[in-house]
Amino acid sequence: MKTSLDRNRRHFLLTSAGGAAAAGLAGFAPAAFAQGKPLPPVAAWKDIDRLIVHSANGIETKRSAFGDGVLTDNDILFLRNNLGAPSASIMANPDAWSVEFDGVTGPRSLSVGELKTMGIETVAMVLQCSGNGRGFFAHKASGSQWKVGAAGCSMWTGVPVKTVVAALGGVRQGMRYMTSTGGETIPPGIEEKSVQVERSVPWNMMERALLVWELNGETLPLAHGGPLRVIIPGYYGVNNVKYVKRLAFTADETKAKIQTSGYRVRGIGVKGAPNQPSMWEMNLKSFVTHPAGEGPVRAGLVQIHGVAFSGSSAVKGVDVSVDGGGNWLPAAFSGPLLGPYAWRRFVLPVRLRAGSYAITSRAVAYDGTVQPELRVENERGYTHSGWRDHAVKVTVA
Amino acid sequence: MKTSLDRNRRHFLLTSAGGAAAAGLAGFAPAAFAQGKPLPPVAAWKDIDRLIVHSANGIETKRSAFGDGVLTDNDILFLRNNLGAPSASIMANPDAWSVEFDGVTGPRSLSVGELKTMGIETVAMVLQCSGNGRGFFAHKASGSQWKVGAAGCSMWTGVPVKTVVAALGGVRQGMRYMTSTGGETIPPGIEEKSVQVERSVPWNMMERALLVWELNGETLPLAHGGPLRVIIPGYYGVNNVKYVKRLAFTADETKAKIQTSGYRVRGIGVKGAPNQPSMWEMNLKSFVTHPAGEGPVRAGLVQIHGVAFSGSSAVKGVDVSVDGGGNWLPAAFSGPLLGPYAWRRFVLPVRLRAGSYAITSRAVAYDGTVQPELRVENERGYTHSGWRDHAVKVTVA
Numbered sequence: 001m002k003t004s005l006d007r008n009r010r011h012f013l014l015t016s017a018g019g020a021a022a023a024g025l026a027g028f029a030p031a032a033f034a035q036g037k038p039l040p041p042v043a044a045w046k047d048i049d050r051l052i053v054h055s056a057n058g059i060e061t062k063r064s065a066f067g068d069g070v071l072t073d074n075d076i077l078f079l080r081n082n083l084g085a086p087s088a089s090i091m092a093n094p095d096a097w098s099v100e101f102d103g104v105t106g107p108r109s110l111s112v113g114e115l116k117t118m119g120i121e122t123v124a125m126v127l128q129c130s131g132n133g134r135g136f137f138a139h140k141a142s143g144s145q146w147k148v149g150a151a152g153c154s155m156w157t158g159v160p161v162k163t164v165v166a167a168l169g170g171v172r173q174g175m176r177y178m179t180s181t182g183g184e185t186i187p188p189g190i191e192e193k194s195v196q197v198e199r200s201v202p203w204n205m206m207e208r209a210l211l212v213w214e215l216n217g218e219t220l221p222l223a224h225g226g227p228l229r230v231i232i233p234g235y236y237g238v239n240n241v242k243y244v245k246r247l248a249f250t251a252d253e254t255k256a257k258i259q260t261s262g263y264r265v266r267g268i269g270v271k272g273a274p275n276q277p278s279m280w281e282m283n284l285k286s287f288v289t290h291p292a293g294e295g296p297v298r299a300g301l302v303q304i305h306g307v308a309f310s311g312s313s314a315v316k317g318v319d320v321s322v323d324g325g326g327n328w329l330p331a332a333f334s335g336p337l338l339g340p341y342a343w344r345r346f347v348l349p350v351r352l353r354a355g356s357y358a359i360t361s362r363a364v365a366y367d368g369t370v371q372p373e374l375r376v377e378n379e380r381g382y383t384h385s386g387w388r389d390h391a392v393k394v395t396v397a
Numbered sequence: 398m399k400t401s402l403d404r405n406r407r408h409f410l411l412t413s414a415g416g417a418a419a420a421g422l423a424g425f426a427p428a429a430f431a432q433g434k435p436l437p438p439v440a441a442w443k444d445i446d447r448l449i450v451h452s453a454n455g456i457e458t459k460r461s462a463f464g465d466g467v468l469t470d471n472d473i474l475f476l477r478n479n480l481g482a483p484s485a486s487i488m489a490n491p492d493a494w495s496v497e498f499d500g501v502t503g504p505r506s507l508s509v510g511e512l513k514t515m516g517i518e519t520v521a522m523v524l525q526c527s528g529n530g531r532g533f534f535a536h537k538a539s540g541s542q543w544k545v546g547a548a549g550c551s552m553w554t555g556v557p558v559k560t561v562v563a564a565l566g567g568v569r570q571g572m573r574y575m576t577s578t579g580g581e582t583i584p585p586g587i588e589e590k591s592v593q594v595e596r597s598v599p600w601n602m603m604e605r606a607l608l609v610w611e612l613n614g615e616t617l618p619l620a621h622g623g624p625l626r627v628i629i630p631g632y633y634g635v636n637n638v639k640y641v642k643r644l645a646f647t648a649d650e651t652k653a654k655i656q657t658s659g660y661r662v663r664g665i666g667v668k669g670a671p672n673q674p675s676m677w678e679m680n681l682k683s684f685v686t687h688p689a690g691e692g693p694v695r696a697g698l699v700q701i702h703g704v705a706f707s708g709s710s711a712v713k714g715v716d717v718s719v720d721g722g723g724n725w726l727p728a729a730f731s732g733p734l735l736g737p738y739a740w741r742r743f744v745l746p747v748r749l750r751a752g753s754y755a756i757t758s759r760a761v762a763y764d765g766t767v768q769p770e771l772r773v774e775n776e777r778g779y780t781h782s783g784w785r786d787h788a789v790k791v792t793v794a
Contacts, residue, residue, distance in 0.1 A: 060764075069554035071468070073614040086762070117698045121746045122466045154648045157466035216613075217463075217470040224466030301514045335519030335554075336736040348518045 028336040038231075041383035042085045043223045047075040054144040057081040058235035061149035063392070064292035068305065070335040070345050071124070072152030074216050075160050077224065080129045080150060082183035082197050082258065085182065085222050086243055090112045090183075095220060099211070103179075103249030105169025110333040112213055120164035121210060123233055124338035126153045126309045130263055130279040133375070133384030139268055141381030148287045148390060153307070153343045156231050158212030159249070165206055175249035180230045183243030198241045201280060203249055205232050211220050211244065233341035234311035236279040238263050265378050272379075282311030284361035284371050285385035286318050286346070293392040299354050302396075305334060309343035313367035318346040324391055331361070352396045360391035412579060439482045440620045443474040449646060453540040454478040458546035460789070461689035465702065466565075467732040467742050468521070471613050474621065477526045479594050479655060480581035481766055482619050483640055487580075491624035495610070500646030502566025509610055509624050516560035518607060518632055521735035523550045523706045526678040528632040529770070530781030534666055538778030545787060547685045550704070550740045553628050555609030558644070562603055572646035574648050575600045577627045580640030595653040596636045600646055600679060602629050605738075608641065630738035631708035633676045635660050637709045662768030669776075681709030681768050682782035683715050683743070683760035690789040698752050699793075703758050704733060706740035710764035715743040721755035721788055722770065728758070757788035 040056035050065035059079040090097060094115035108117075123333050127149035131143050144150070160180070165171060182197035210234050213220050220226035225242030232239045238258070242326065253274070254258050261272030263279040270276075280306045286308035291297045304322070305331065308315045319328035331346035375386040404669040437453035438443050447462035456701035461475035480671070487494060507515075524656065525548035532542035541547070558575070562568060579594035594779035606629050610617050618622035622639030629636045650656055650671070658669030658675040667673075684703035688694045705712045728782070743758065760768045772783040 024783060067477060067553050067554070067616075068513075068517050069614045071552055071614050076614070116465075117700060118693075119746065120465050120700050120731045120742075124733055155466050155468055155732075157464070160722075214465050216474075217465075217466045217468050237784050303514060303517050305517055310714055320560075334517045335552075336521055336739075338735065339733040342733075345517075349514075349516065 006202060016073055017208050019034065019102050037064075038115050040187075042088070043079050044222075045075070045221075046079075050076045051147065052093055053148075057084070060146050061152060063287075063289055064291070064294050065149070066289040068290070070153065070338060070342070071216065072154050074218055074221065074224070075125070077152040077154060077215075078129065078150045079223055080144065080237060081191070081242070082238070083182070084197060086183055086185055088222055089308065090243070091222050091226055096215060097227035099244055100246045101168055101248070101289040102246065103172050103175045104165055105172060108168065115164065115211055115228070116213070117157045118160040118167060120157065121160050122155055123155060123210060123231070124155050124342035125231060125233045126151060126282070126341060126343050127231075127240060128282055130238055131380065132381045133389065134381030136384060136386075136389035137375065137377070137381040139377070141379065143307070145379060148289075150237075153309070153338070154216050156212045157208060157214035158210040158228075158231075161206045161209040161211060162229070164211065164249055171203060171206070171249045174251055177201065177247045177250045177253055178206050178209065179250045179254050180239075180241035180244050181246040181248075182241045183245040195255045195260060196256050199243055200253040200259055201232055201235060201239050201243055201393050206249075207222035207237070208233050211247070234281055236263075236282055263382070265376075265380075266378055269377050270379055282309070282315070283383055283385050284310040284315070284363055284369045286315075286361040286367050286371055286387070287390045288320070288359050288361050288392050289310065291300070291359065291392060291394045293394055296395045296397040297352065297384040299352060299396050301349060301351050303347055304331070304359055305345060305347040307343040308346055308361065308363040310363070310365050310369070313365040313369060314340055315344050316364050316366045318344075318361050318363045319348075320346070320359070320361050322350060322352065322359050324355045325360060325388060328362065354396050355394060357394045358391040359389045359394055362387045386391045409561040422561060426521055427523050434670050440476050440486070441474070442618075443476075443620075445472045445787045449516060449546065451543075453564055454481070455541035455543075457541070457543050458549060458690070460545050460684075460686055461691050462546070463686040463704065465687070467550065467735060467739070468613065468623070469551050471551070471615055471618065471621070473616055474524070474551060474637050475547045476620055476637070477541065477634060480583075480592060480636070480668050483580055483582055483621055485718035487640070488623055490617050491610065494624035494654040496625060496641055497643045498561065498565055499643065499644070500569050500572045501562055504764050507561070512556045512561065512608055512625070514584065514608070515564060516556040517554065518557050519552055520607060520628070521555040521739035522628060523548060523552060523632045523679070523738060524628075524634050525639060525679055526727045527635055527776065529781045530786065531778030533781060533786035534772065534781075536774070538776065540777060545686075547634075549612050549703040550706070550735070553607060555607040555608045555625075555628075556605040556609035558603045558608060558627070561608065561763065565762070568646045570601060571625050571648055573600055573607065574598065574647045574650055575603050576645045576647045576651050577636075577641050578643040578645075579638045580642040590653045593653050594655060596638055596701070597647065597650040597656055598629055598632060602632070603646075605630050608644070616638055631678055633660075642707065660779070662773075662777075662779050665774055665776050667776055676779055679706070681707040681710070681712070681760055681766045683712075683758040683784070684787045685717070685769055685789050688756065688789060688791045690791055693792045693794040694749070696793050698746060698747060699742055699749050700746050701728070701756055702742060702744040705743055705758065705760040705761070707762050707766070711737055711761040712741050713731050713761050713763045715741075715761070716759045717743070717745040717747075717756070718759070719754045719756050722757060722785060725759065739762060751793050754793060755788040756791055757784045759784045
């Protein structure tokens with residue numbers, strides 16, 4: 001379970017009138033003084049006690065921090081930036097941010113303020129880094145050593161891309177990709193395409209894509225791509241371009257390195273190339289979030305719970321094993337279905353005697369896909385959904 | 398729309414490392430220095446810029462603060478306490494809080510830690526004060542003068558009451574009510590039943606009730622009833638007893654004043670009595686959240702959106718009027734259905750020319766109920782769902 005003092009700790013920091021709230025909490029150090037790497041300024045408002053800070057551009061949610069509910073709060077949602085965020089000044093007037101639309105019959109720029117007049121839609125979506133689970137690979141794949149927490153399920157609100165495209169006369173003929181360009185500042189002296197965050201996805205993804213300005217009821221924070229981010233529900237995080245400044249329908253994929261050789265699945269030691277699979281649609285995955293393996297569990301009845309999701313087909317069911325995959329029992333879902341791109345919470349009550357357990361989960365999708373046992377070895381440690389590595393070692397006492 | 402700087406403002410308060418985030422924001426005063434009544438210590442962490450503080454025990458969400466999404470964030474969820482919250486020390490170890498179960502075959506106490514081993518369920522639920530809309534009554538009904546914002550839709554997680562009851566052998570025969578007692582401290586010298594928060598609801602509400610410890614993925618804050626609160630989805634807020642210390646199945650309703658004469662619907666000038674309708678099931682209601690009437694709107698295409706909910710029957714549709722009820726147009730839903738006790742977001746795009754408008758909404762439920770035009774006059778200003786009073790006056794320029 002996550003620490004129950006977080007909210008109260010923050011009382012200290014948020015107000016000098018916190019005297020009464022503080023009464024029972026003397027002796028607890030404020031989160032800002034916690035050990036480990038500090039949060040970067042852009043994410044300084046996050047709840048560091050429930051996060052693992054890999055670097056200024058890579059922050060993971062602890063397995064124990066997901067709590068017992070369905071949604072992932074902004075305060076603990078993971079963070080991964082390929083380039084540093086733009087200046088916070090762009091959040092002074094988010095409605096003024098503009099995005100250029102191209103590859104449509106009537107290309108033009110539209111501000112966020114204008115987009116807000118064009119349509120509103122909310123989608124519950126799992127955002128997951130392509131490299132989530134990289135920390136389980138044995139060959140030390142380069143990149144943040146995420147375990148399970150480079151993923152979260154949140155509510156995203158904005159305008160459907162298809163609504164904007166319709167207003168601009170539709171997609172021009174021959175365009176096969178939807179290409180989004182991020183508004184990060186390119187460091188001087190560096191060739192733009194070598195670092196620019198620009199990603200292409202199949203053009204028909206516009207049917208489900210949104211241009212979003214709100215996350216879980218809050219103005220989309222700069223750290224997560226505010227003022228405006230494109231989201232492609234069901235696709236890996238990298239395609240959800242932050243600070244989007246251009247959205248174009250294009251005949252070909254972008255020549256940006258992040259697309260041509262980055263985020264490509266290939267064998268260990270192989271260089272990235274355009275003919276390798278791109279990190280687009282997420283695969284079927286589940287993992288246990290409680291017990292989280294952070295301390296012993298009391299013998300007796302235990303609710304084992306976790307999350308299951310897929311980019312392509314809804315999750316039909318989840319089995320749970322407490323003996324590392326020897327035996328499986330079917331779990332139940334423990335919360336509402338929030339739509340095709342959200343994760344489902346599963347729960348299985350079990351009676352556990354004192355001992356050691358390897359607790360893991362295995363999801364099945366409606367299209368018949370079964371979550372695999374093993375990871376697919378690959379150079380950059382992408383797409384890890386193997387249930388064996390995702391097992392939690394738990395001591396019951 | 399809510400102010401988009403809130404998240405950034407809070408960076409200042411949450412960290413001394415906020416330099417970079419601060420760069421573009423110089424000159425904005427931190428929320429703690431905003432005008433008006435201050436937040437009480439128990440809710441000092443809330444986002445005061447998006448709230449109306451009526452009193453230390455009554456805090457309302459601004460109509461403009463609900464944003465464009467479906468869920469209401471903890472930072473802006475309304476607050477209403479009948480008694481002050483217990484000491485914050487009870488949050489030092491929430492799992493140690495215990496609740497006594499009675500009126501079951503095997504009465505006993507259970508700690509929150511034990512309840513967490515018994516079951517997990519998440520429900521999206523509208524929490525609404527019985528007096529929401531009281532500020533629209535003409536006779537100055539006593540109590541907080543709420544407009545629309547003593548309501549919010551959030552995700553609540555805990556154990557189903559029916560699961561606990563089953564584990565305790567079931568409800569004893571002849572019990573017609575489920576009676577929950579709050580753990581507030583009774584001020585010395587005051588007769589307990591005259592102020593104690595103890596509410597009875599029909600016993601079969603146990604089928605949908607939960608004992609919750611988590612709100613929107615965060616440990617349930619003290620302000621909202623942590624460590625443990627009972628929720629009765631579909632029922633008015635007062636029945637969702639905070640800091641619940643006893644849950645009993647009883648033959649009769651509690652004799653606490655809050656039940657016998659409080660929260661009873663009666664004519665103006667009439668005293669409360671047990672034979673009057675109790676504030677149990679919520680009625681069908683909707684209101685517009687954008688435009689919020691806080692400033693002029695630009696002529697052209699405008700997305701009118703808001704929320705619709707009911708305690709008894711799912712919302713089938715919502716009509717919107719921009720001329721105070723003269724003409725109506727059907728709105729669409731703009732987000733996922735989160736279950737029977739959540740609210741639905743509706744949206745209607747309209748082209749508005751310069752002028753003055755009275756924008757309102759009218760919901761219809763699957764059981765045929767239609768949201769009424771007028772309030773039902775009553776002593777305490779309860780149950781207001783009349784669409785006329787809930788209209789927003791908007792200037793389009």
